[in-house]
Amino acid sequence: MEIIVDQDKCTAGGLCVMAAPEVFDQRDEDGIVVLLDANPPAGHHEAVREAVMICPAAAIRLKEDR
Structure with a gap:
């Protein structure tokens, strides 16, 4: 799994951080998403899909391993 975020689309809602705090964070100054791990371990995949x-x-996209 590879995660791609589009910070220009992000509305700073923070739902991704609530769903997967090990993978996403927010910038202090404006709340825009910060990707902590673009290739998280399998144990985080379900939370990332929820995010x-x-x-x-729709600022987060996935490339799933095949």
């Missing part, structure tokens, strides 16, 4: 689904701005 993608609940992102109101």
